[in-house]
Amino acid sequence: MNIKQIPIILFLISSLYGFSQDGIPVYSDYFSDNLYLLHPSMAGASSYAKLRITARQQWFDQDEAPNMQTISFHTPLGNNTGIGAIIFNDKNGYHSQTGGYLTFAYHLLFSRSRVDINQLSFGLSAGLTQQKLDETKFSLEDYDPIIAGIVQSTSYFNVDAGLSYNFLNFSGHFTVKNIIFQNRSIYSSEIEPNNQRNYLISGAYAIQSRKTPWTYEPSLMFQMKERTGEKSIDVNFKAYRSMDFGRLYGGISYRRSFDGSEYLDGTEIKAQKLQYITPVIGANYNKFMFAYTYTHQSGSIKFGSGGFHQITLGYNILEGKIQTWDQDMRYNGMLRPDN
Numbered sequence: 466m467n468i469k470q471i472p473i474i475l476f477l478i479s480s481l482y483g484f485s486q487d488g489i490p491v492y493s494d495y496f497s498d499n500l501y502l503l504h505p506s507m508a509g510a511s512s513y514a515k516l517r518i519t520a521r522q523q524w525f526d527q528d529e530a531p532n533m534q535t536i537s538f539h540t541p542l543g544n545n546t547g548i549g550a551i552i553f554n555d556k557n558g559y560h561s562q563t564g565g566y567l568t569f570a571y572h573l574l575f576s577r578s579r580v581d582i583n584q585l586s587f588g589l590s591a592g593l594t595q596q597k598l599d600e601t602k603f604s605l606e607d608y609d610p611i612i613a614g615i616v617q618s619t620s621y622f623n624v625d626a627g628l629s630y631n632f633l634n635f636s637g638h639f640t641v642k643n644i645i646f647q648n649r650s651i652y653s654s655e656i657e658p659n660n661q662r663n664y665l666i667s668g669a670y671a672i673q674s675r676k677t678p679w680t681y682e683p684s685l686m687f688q689m690k691e692r693t694g695e696k697s698i699d700v701n702f703k704a705y706r707s708m709d710f711g712r713l714y715g716g717i718s719y720r721r722s723f724d725g726s727e728y729l730d731g732t733e734i735k736a737q738k739l740q741y742i743t744p745v746i747g748a749n750y751n752k753f754m755f756a757y758t759y760t761h762q763s764g765s766i767k768f769g770s771g772g773f774h775q776i777t778l779g780y781n782i783l784e785g786k787i788q789t790w791d792q793d794m795r796y797n798g799m800l801r802p803d804n
Contacts, residue, residue, distance in 0.1 A: 497756035505588030509547015514540030564594035
C-alpha cells in the first residue's frame with residue numbers, strides 16, 4: 466500500500482463518526498447499561514435513581530488519542546416524571562469539547578402496574594457545549610490566515626428530544642440530537658456545517674428462559690446524520706445470568722456504516738466501510754454495577770493496532786419498594802438493566 470494514502474483515507478473514514486460530532490459522540494456506551502446517554506426519554510424510567518461514570522480511551526499506543534469521560538444521573542420524580550443530568554469531556558488531538566445537559570421526561574403508564582409494563586415516554590434535553598481548538602502547537606512558518614496560533618473556543622446551546630415505548634419484553638426508542646442549527650466560530654462552514662442533526666432509532670426484545678436463569682436480548686440501532694446523509698447500523702446481542710448476588714452479562718455489538726471511502730492500493734482503487742466489533746462484559750452486585758467494553762476497528766486501513774477501551778461504573782439508589790430483579794427489569798423495558 467502507498468503509505469501516503471493512509472492519512473487521506475484515515476481522515477475520510479474517521480470523519481464519519483468522530484470529527485463531525487457535536488455533544489456526546491455516539492459510541493457503544495448504551496451497550497453497557499447507559500441508554501440515557503442516547504435517549505432523553507429514558508430519564509427516570511427505572512424505579513430508582515441511577516448514577517453512571519464512564520471513561521473511554523482510544524489507541525493507547527498513540528499520542529493525543531481520543532478520550533472521553535461522562536457522568537450521568539437520572540431519577541424518577543413521582544409516578545410520571547423523571548429528571549436527569551449529564552456532564553461530559555471529549556478530547557481528540559487538538560480539538561476538545563466539554564458540556565452538560567439537563568433532562569426532563571414524562572412517562573405515560575397504560576398498564577395497571579409496572580410489573581407488566583406498557584409505557585410511553587417523552588424526553589427533552591437542553592445542553593451547553595464549549596468547543597476548543599488548540600493552535601499553539603501548530604507550525605506558523607507557512608502563513609495561513611485561518612491559523613491564529615492561540616486556543617480558539619466557542620460555546621453554543623442545543624436540544625435533544627426523543628420518545629420511548631416499553632411493552633412487556635419489547636422496547637423501542639427514537640431520538641433527534643442537535644435539533645437547533647448552530648454555527649461554531651472556530652470552524653469553517655465548509656468543514657463543520659451548522660446542521661449537526663442526528664437521528665437515532667433503536668429497538669430490542671428480551672427472551673427469558675423459563676427453566677434456566679438466562680435471558681437473551683437481540684437489539685438494533687440505526688443512526689443517520691441529516692446534513693451529510695451518513696448512516697450506520699448496530700447489530701447487538703447480550704446474554705444475562707441471574708446470580709445470588711445480582712447478575713452477570715456479556716454481549717457483542719457489530720457496527721457497520723452504509724458509506725465508504727476509496728483508497729489507492731498500488732495501482733488498484735479499493736473501497737472500505739467503517740466496521741466496529743465491540744464485546745462487553747458486566748456485573749451487577751447489589752446496588753453497584755461494573756462493565757468493560759472493548760471496540761476493535763476492522764478493515765485494511767486503520768489507525769494503529771490498538772482498540773478502544775471503556776469502563777463504566779454505576780450505583781443504583783433505590784427508591785420506594787424494592788422489587789425483584791425480574792419485576793424491575795420488566796419495568797425498565799425488556800427484562801434488562803440497560804435503561
